[in-house]
Amino acid sequence: MFSDFIGKLQLYFSYDFVWYALIVGLLIALCSSLLGVTLVLKRFSYIGDGLSHVAFGAMAVAGITGLTNDMYVVLPITVISAVLLLRTGQNAKINGDAAIAMISVGALAVGYMLMNLFPTSANISGDVCTTLFGSTSILTLKPEDVIVCIIMSVVVIAAFLLFYHKIFAVTFDENFVKASGVKADVYNLLIAIITALIIVLAMNLVGSLLISALIIFPALSAMRVFRSFRSVIVSSAVISVLCAGVGIFSSIMFGTPVGSTIVVADIAVFFVFCAVSLITRRKA
Template structure:
């Protein structure tokens, strides 16, 4: 046990590990906050769809040699998030079909472009790293860390400040309209928050695993708690804990960061499910 603590303290001495832990914890916190709303509104798959859009946008950014991918990927993902959340029952293409079309299309086009305009010798490795996460979270520059921290703090502040409005929209949009809440405006706000979280989380868990970061903490918290506030708080605490433990285990054992975090989230879900069943008995 002492050897493990010595190894942890050894790694903690490096700034890049500190940066990775700070960014990872903040991303997990933001994901869990908006995850509760997405699960309750049955928009869980929107995270998956937008992650594929972000992958396609990142492929284009790599081909165009953008020095900062996020400045290109973020606006594209925000636009697609707004389009997906604005998809209503009166449209010819329903919400779930629109998500499937955009996600699969963006994923296919992104991979096609990366093949046609390959910028490196290891295309398979680049694609795998983008889809399933890589050690990119451990190679963040100070500017990238500052940008991630600023965006994460902004997301948390917005969520806390507009908590009551988000709560109303989550459970009953008709009631929210009746009491004067501008539903469309707050839908737009939720779409922007989702897009920011998706882009931030790509470095941590990869395009294909982002949904797990959004969904599992919320579902786990719902196994035990019933009120929106308690579920949100529990989801945030659990998500931060799983991200921290997952990153520590990943650094110590050399496993992929994203997969390790998701594995811890899955374990947390089963534990909370078992505890919930015991409490109900």
């Protein structure tokens, strides 16, 4: 029994695409967790979901235009939407959550309608299924996809470390930051662009319906136990990477869907941290 398991493990990990999935999955998990803390604290937990639906709609548009590389359409539209959503959060006319909900369901509906009206594929249900739930696309990556993901991750992590203090300040008290002469809008713009980039990348991993889980669960789990911004960031990154690793490993070994397995691992860790939080509070 155990030797069978080991044999299977060795067999599966002899394929390059399994390693590609693991590398990309862990990097995306790391990047999304770094940003997740900021987004949760800024009350933008649902922006990942909204933007992923925008990306879904943009993919449908790209499909109609017949572009061989739909990133030319998907990336700019998602970045613009991210900027608009984060800026609209400060606009009194349409509240942040309402704007996200509006764009989210709107883009999803328009995207699905376009895919049906102008089908570019014989398999619309397959396209939708893959885009929404990630399907097995993380296990079909090519070396160039992995390189792009590594470069992207390095840029995101570098930007986060470089502007750590500014992001910290903007996250907790934007008005104070503005009053002290720092251009908070610029850092909000930076956060919006990075968010959009991560979401477009993460659609490969978990699909557009489950992206929010990657962003919010590790952050919320970490916040149950840790208190300082730095410790929450670090523990969130560790939780996210571990859950992604366990999720990808489990789905490869047991044939479960990759995206939902990662999210289930995140949910399990969240409940564990809730329990730890309860116990430590009682003791205190």
